[in-house]
Structures are given as structure tokens and as C-alpha cells.
Amino acid sequence: xxxxxxxxxxxxxxxxxxxxxxxxxxxxxxxxxxxxxxxxxxxxxxxxxxxxxxxxxxxxxxxxxxxxxxxxxxxxxxxxxxxxxxxxxxxxxxxxxxxxxxxxxxxxxxxxxxxxxxxxxxxxxxxxxxxxxxxxxxxxxxxxxxxxxxxxxxxxxxxxxxxxxxxxxxxxxxxxxxxxxxxxxxxxxxxxxxxxxxxxxxxxxxxxxxxxxxxxxxxxxxxxxxxxxxxxxxxxxxxxxxxxxxxxxxxxxxxxxxxxxxxxxxxxxxxxxxxxxxxxxxxxxxxxxxxxxxxxxxxxxxxxxxxxxxxxxxxxxxxxxxxxxxxxxxxxxxxxxxxxxxxxxxxxxxxxxxxxxxxxxxxxxxxxxxxxxxxx
Amino acid sequence: xxxxxxxxxxxxxxxxxxxxxxxxxxxxxxxxxxxxxxxxxxxxxxxxxxxxxxxxxxxxxxxxxxxxxxxxxxxxxxxxxxxxxxxxxxxxxxxxxxxxxxxxxxxxxxxxxxxxxxxxxxxxxxxxxxxxxxxxxxxxxxxxxxxxxxxxxxxxxxxxxxxxxxxxxxxxxxxxxxxxxxxxxxxxxxxxxxxxxxxxxxxxxxxxxxxxxxxxxxxxxxxxxxxxxxxxxxxxxxxxxxxxxxxxxxxxxxxxxxxxxxxxxxxxxxxxxxxxxxxxxxxxxxxxxx
Ligand SMILES: Nc1ncnc2c1ncn2[C@@H]1O[C@H](COP(=O)(O)OP(=O)(O)OP(=O)(O)O)[C@@H](O)[C@H]1O
Ligand SMILES: [Mg+2]
Numbered sequence: 006x007x008x009x010x011x012x013x014x015x016x017x018x019x020x021x022x023x024x025x026x027x028x029x030x031x032x033x034x035x036x037x038x039x040x041x042x043x044x045x046x047x048x049x050x051x052x053x054x055x056x057x058x059x060x061x062x063x064x065x066x067x068x069x070x071x072x073x074x075x076x077x078x079x080x081x082x083x084x085x086x087x088x089x090x091x092x093x094x095x096x097x098x099x100x101x102x103x104x105x106x107x108x109x110x111x112x113x114x115x116x117x118x119x120x121x122x123x124x125x126x127x128x129x130x131x132x133x134x135x136x137x138x139x140x141x142x143x144x145x146x147x148x149x150x151x152x153x154x155x156x157x158x159x160x161x162x163x164x165x166x167x168x169x170x171x172x173x174x175x176x177x178x179x180x181x182x183x184x185x186x187x188x189x190x191x192x193x194x195x196x197x198x199x200x201x202x203x204x205x206x207x208x209x210x211x212x213x214x215x216x217x218x219x220x221x222x223x224x225x226x227x228x229x230x231x232x233x234x235x236x237x238x239x240x241x242x243x244x245x246x247x248x249x250x251x252x253x254x255x256x257x258x259x260x261x262x263x264x265x266x267x268x269x270x271x272x273x274x275x276x277x278x279x280x281x282x283x284x285x286x287x288x289x290x291x292x293x294x295x296x297x298x299x300x301x302x303x304x305x306x307x308x309x310x311x312x313x314x315x316x317x318x319x320x321x322x323x324x325x326x327x328x329x330x331x332x333x334x335x336x337x338x339x340x341x342x343x344x345x346x347x348x349x350x351x352x353x354x355x356x357x358x359x360x361x362x363x364x365x366x367x368x369x370x371x372x373x374x375x376x377x378x379x380x381x
Numbered sequence: 382x383x384x385x386x387x388x389x390x391x392x393x394x395x396x397x398x399x400x401x402x403x404x405x406x407x408x409x410x411x412x413x414x415x416x417x418x419x420x421x422x423x424x425x426x427x428x429x430x431x432x433x434x435x436x437x438x439x440x441x442x443x444x445x446x447x448x449x450x451x452x453x454x455x456x457x458x459x460x461x462x463x464x465x466x467x468x469x470x471x472x473x474x475x476x477x478x479x480x481x482x483x484x485x486x487x488x489x490x491x492x493x494x495x496x497x498x499x500x501x502x503x504x505x506x507x508x509x510x511x512x513x514x515x516x517x518x519x520x521x522x523x524x525x526x527x528x529x530x531x532x533x534x535x536x537x538x539x540x541x542x543x544x545x546x547x548x549x550x551x552x553x554x555x556x557x558x559x560x561x562x563x564x565x566x567x568x569x570x571x572x573x574x575x576x577x578x579x580x581x582x583x584x585x586x587x588x589x590x591x592x593x594x595x596x597x598x599x600x601x602x603x604x605x606x607x608x609x610x611x612x613x614x615x616x617x618x619x620x621x622x623x624x625x626x627x628x629x630x631x632x633x634x635x636x637x638x639x640x641x642x643x644x645x646x647x648x649x650x651x652x653x654x655x656x657x658x659x660x661x662x663x664x665x666x667x668x669x670x671x
Contacts, residue, residue: 011478018469189465193526195431197482198455204482379432381393
């Protein structure tokens, strides 16, 4: 058996992983399935409106919206479920038009800011604003469909997905080296031919594989459970339908965005897994390793709750911490960018670069540590 | 094969656990004696490449073992003083893992594992979980793992601790059989483990290597210093306070004491043949007032 297989065996043999994993999945399943009343009817109503948003459809929706709103003026009006569902759809269509309007306003605003920046000779800023403008111009809210499935799937990543990745990586990997220390197997590892560099390489690879399995496992749950509850429509709508992303300049469909989101989350998760390996190599016990890595994971969240987020550098730094890169949303909700060497670099690229840097540094550090490692 | 230690020192804080050891090891068994805390384990760890000297060098055939890295560790078999293991691995699986660490081919490993399990007499425990083995059985698995890669340098730290007398003899014979073309360094507190198989005996005291010689020569040093004395029961405490007293046995006509002393401890004392136990006592019994 190769060393990687042995490392995987050791990781997956940990029972606590399954206790916590099953508990978390059960909880999420409960939250999901206990919150689905009325979805059938809503889906049906959306079906009636589904498709491209033609001018005719938009007008019709506006009229229906007016009528329905007027109904509320009547005394003793008790809307039924169908009424509410229809209301939701037409409001949704109105909202899509509102987003386009806001986009146009924003473009106007950007135009004047670009002129101002150019007047001041701030070419770098002008370039950034110009890019944002171009991106906004490509945005189109030209479709409607029932999209609760994709909406919640996308939101799953930054809350439950983050929790699952964080918890399972910590439980699964905190002991990856420190357990060798406490079991005494370290003696054989460090004195064996393939015990140092090769074993560390195997541990890092196993950690990366484990992170991938964890992310794929919850994603399977995420997609599967939601397809059952909400169906599979809406993945081709723009992400601006999600309230969180309504001012995002990125013109992605839910499908495109979700794939990008997963890729970035996975990359950051692998980087975090390798960071846990480093901490575990330094720690004298698995408990210490667990809490140190857990602290590193929680630090950005903690910092956000105690520091003033209106301070630009705090916000900008925290955005590129591993935890927030794993959340992904902070990279896409607004247009964020920096100028570097005459180019405009957008937040997602910085996020990816930051994760890669942490990943590479962790790997180099892990290798260095294992080569120097001594039994005291 | 020649392992050379030059002024090897290991310092922990202000404790010099190993203090300027200079010596040379060639093929054959070296018995390593020393009281608790004298620095045996610390020195063996440095030889096993799991720890590095604070100062001084260890070389194999002239090459620094730290610089040799994988190549040195490839020749190494190490049994630590406290055997480590995974509770949930069976004996066979545990050995397969160590074989992987040592870079053995799968097929070679399988053959070697069967052979060694048999050698340490654990064939019927092959599928038993490590956590369920007795202390002595674990120790035997430890011995087996050290031999997996047919090491040219075998470092075993108190390998016989916890073994029953039968297994101890078995182990001793095993070592004697394989020691011809390799360096074996074996630490122990049980002198009989090495009395007949050691080419040389190394004696550590307070981190220093104070003796390194053949058993015959070492015994020869204290040739006329071991005495047998017959005493009354009431005299025993006085002897114990003033001399290094070894065996005390009750005879028909009183108590017989084995005493290590430069001078004749009593008029009725007679010199007796020296063994390595006496040597141990000679170097390590500290509780003597004189
Ligand atoms: N990691 C450490 N930190 C501090 N002191 C240490 C450390 N390891 C060993 N020592 C000290 O170094 C000295 C030598 O210890 P070592 O374990 O090498 O002795 P030993 O000869 O193997 O003893 P024993 O017969 O009990 O196994 C002891 O005083 C011990 O307390
Ligand atoms: Mg020791």
C-alpha cells in the first residue's frame, strides 16, 4: 500500500468524524425539510411565468402586481396561498427591472467618477471604475423561473458548507501528525527511510483528498436534497436574483457562479487542510492542534464581530483570510479590485492568489518542519 | 561499516544529557549499560536519527549521518524504549505500515512480515489488534518492525524489558545470529542479556561514556574486588552503609553477602569469580557512604 493510502486509512478510521458528520447532516436536513410548505404551489405559479422576460410579460406582471396590491386596500382581505404565490412572482419580475434600473444609475454614476478620476490624473482608479462599468453593462435580467433551489444551494456554501468543511477538517486532520507523537509511532516514522519527506508528502496529499471528499460529500447533499425539495429550475438565472448579489457586477448564472464558488471554496479548504497539517506537526498534542487550527479558522469571524468593519484596511484584509475565501461571497458581492503593475486585479483573483500562497507556504513549511523534526 | 561519534553532546536546557561522547562502532553487538537517566536513550535517539546532537558529529564511513538523510535511515532499524503503536491496527497491518515507511516492496514486505512474525513467535497473534497484546508481545512486534528492512545498523533501546525469560533467550540467540555483518547497539539493565553476546560493553554515567571494552577486560578490571562475606544478620546494615553490597543470601550459618570493595571488607572475606552484575554494581551503586 502506498503511504497516501495509509494516511487515508488513518484519517477515515476516526469515529468522531462520523458522529459529528452525521449529526451536522441530520441537522441541515431537518432545517431544509421542515421549511418547505407551499413550495409546490409557488413552483406551479412560477411555471406559468417561466421563460424570457419579454416587454409584454413585464407589462403584464406590472399590471397584476398593481391589481394585487390594490386588493390589500380592501378591508377584511385575506389572501390565499395562490394569491401570495402570484404576488411573489410578479414582485420578483418587478425587482428584476429594478435591478436593471439600478444598474443604469450605477453606470451613470461610474461615468462621472471616471471623468473625475481622469481629471485628477488618477488613471489606475479610472481603469478600475471603467472595468466595473463594462461588467455592469453586460448584466441582463432577462429571464424568470423558480429559483429557490439554486438560491439556497449557493447560500449553503458560505454558512453550512463553511461549517461542515471547518468542523470536519479540524476533526479529521488535527491529529494527522500530533497523533503520531502521542502514540509513539513518530519514532518509527522519523527513523524510517520514507518517514520524513515522503510521509509528509503523503500526509499533505491525504489531507487534500480528505478536504475534497468533505466538500463533495456536502455538495452532493446540498444539490440532491434541494433537487428533491425545489426541483432543478432556475440555475440559468443571473445571480443578481439573489438579494445578496443584487449589486454584484459579475454576470454569472447561478450555475456558473456555484461552480466557481465550489472551486474557490475547495481550493481554500485544501489550503486550510495543509495549514492544519503544519499546526499538527508543531503541536505536542491533538487537543492543542485542534484548538490552534480552530482559532485560526475562527479568527476572521471573531475579528469581524469585534472590529469596526467600516475601516477599509480591516475589511480588505479580512476578505482575503482563508475563512472568508472559503465563504467566497465576499469576493463577488461587490466590485472590489486593486491596481497592480498597471493592471486591474479583481477580488476573486486576489482571493485565489491568497489561497494559493497559503497553500504553497504550508507545504514548504510542513516539509521543512518534518526534515528538522526531532523527538525531544 | 564504521559509525564514529565525535564529541557528541546533547543539551536540554541546562542539563547535559549526553556529554562529549567520542567512540567508534563496527560490526558486532555492543551492550549499553548505564543507570536510569545516564543518557542511553538520548544517545541512541541521535544514532537513530530521530534527534540531532547539540554539538559534535556522528558519521557513517566518514559521512555525516544528518547529511546522508534517507540513505542513512534506509540502513537503520530502531526499537525505541517505549514502543509506539496504533491500537486498532492488527500486528500484521502495523508491520505492513512500517514496511511502507521503510520503502519495502509490497511482495518483499509480505514475505518478510511472515518470516519475522514467526521469528518473534507471534504467528497466532498475526490478526490480533495491537491494543490487545500483552506488554511483552508488543515488545516483540517492536523487535520485528526494527528488523523489517534487514538493517545494517540496529539500535534497540531496552529490547528485553517485559520479555519473559524464554523470550529473552530467544531474542538473545536471534541477535547473536544476525550480528555478524551489522552494528547492533543494545541498551539494557539486565546484564545477562549481553554478557555472552556483546563484543564490547559501553558504560554511560551522567551523560559520559566512562568505559568501552570487551566483557572479559571489564571483568578483569575488578578481578580482586569482589568478595563473599559471611555475617550475622545484625551486621548487614553496617555492611550496606559502608560497601557496595550485591546479592544477599540466607545460609544455614548466617547471611552471605556479595561485596564490591577495593579492600578486603572483613577478615573472613574471600575473593570470588567476577561477573558482569558485579561490574554494574561497581559503576552504578551510588548509595554507599564511604
Ligand atoms: N526532552 C528532554 N528534556 C529534558 N531533559 C531530558 C529530556 N530527555 C532526557 N532528558 C534528561 O536527560 C537525561 C538522560 O535521559 P535518558 O532518557 O537518555 O536516560 P537513560 O539512560 O535512557 O535512562 P533509563 O535507563 O531510565 O532509560 C535524564 O536526566 C533525563 O531527565
Ligand atoms: Mg532510556
